[in-house]
Amino acid sequence: MQCFNVKPLSLHLSAVLVLAICHPLGADVLKPATEAIAAQPVLTFCYEDKQLLPYYTENSRDIPDRPGATIEHLKIAAEQVGITIKLTRMPWLRCLQQLEDNSVDALVAAYDKDRAHYTEYPKRSDGSADPSLAINQLGLCLAHRFDNPIEHKIAAQQQLTVSRPLGYKPIPFPENTLLIGAQSPDNALDLVINGRVDATTVLCQLNGVDARERHLNLLPLQLLYPPLHQSFGYLMLSKAFYHQHRQLSEQLWQTLPQTLNKLRYLEYLSYPD
Structure with missing residues (x-):
């Protein structure tokens, strides 16, 4: 495409006009870097x-x-x-x-x-x-009140009530487990602390390292190891x-x-x- 002589109004403006006239894609050349981002x-x-x-x-x-x-x-x-x-x-x-x-x-x-x-x-x-x-990878353990040992219930295959938040993925539980829906993980913990259920599931292993939330140490709870379930x-x-x-x-x-x-x-x- 032939370019025409343009009387420069200023060095900057003339450069812009030449780009616009001489290059059909001149508008793309002038797009700010923010558009690319x-x-x-x-x-x-x-x-x-x-x-x-x-x-x-x-x-x-x-x-x-x-x-x-x-x-x-x-x-x-x-x-x-x-x-x-x-x-x-x-x-x-x-x-x-x-x-x-x-x-x-x-x-x-x-x-x-x-x-x-x-x-x-x-x-x-x-x-x-x-x-x-x-x-990430995690392990889940059963958390229960310290004065409600659940090992004997599991060993005797007695009914075990476990609270879990609604919508959470099903995982394998001991036989004769009755699941109780909870609105949140904190609500599930409250049900255990108040004696409404036997246990809930809590994080006890993280990316291969045994770990727990610090606030669990302040609650009247014990964790049952090894993890009940591991997932990715x-x-x-x-x-x-x-x-x-x-x-x-x-x-x-x-x-x-x-x-x-x-x-x-x-x-x-x-x-x-």
Whole structure:
């Protein structure tokens, strides 16, 4: 394309005019760097609006300055692969519903075959979930009142009442266990402390290290080791996000184990100190 002579109004303005006239894509050349940044994929991550240490802090829909080990971990991994994280908090069951209808892009959960039809997660060659690419690992123990030893009930296969938050993934329990729904982990603990149920499940192992939340030491509770159940938390992606950003999704899964900081998770067990 032929360029025309332009009488410069100023050195800067004439340069702009020449670019606009001589280059059909001149407008793209002049786009500010902020637009390139804005083009970075955004992953909307949904997590529970109830505190669940060390993963998430505060009982609120707001995002605190110290959001929890999982949030910090995810942000570091996402930054390395070029993904922007947008956080949203709501009740856990709503997070699952919105992932299913692609209203949010991701959450962290254990593998569950009932969720497999609407989630994408790191897989082995045979299609099973790959623990080596999990974002974290945990062990759950039964917590019971110190004056209500439950070992004899378990050994005698007597009825054992256990409280668990609604919507949490089912796990194997001793025979003759009766599950009682709770509104939150704290509510489940209250039911045990008040003698309404025999036990609840609490975190007692974290990324291979035996650990417990510090506030449990202040409660009239004992933990029954070894862990009743071990599970792996996976970054579950929506079908829509994965299919649109397949390569970045795979890179993010690969990066999560590499950026795991066990100390960060352990430190959050003492939140807010």
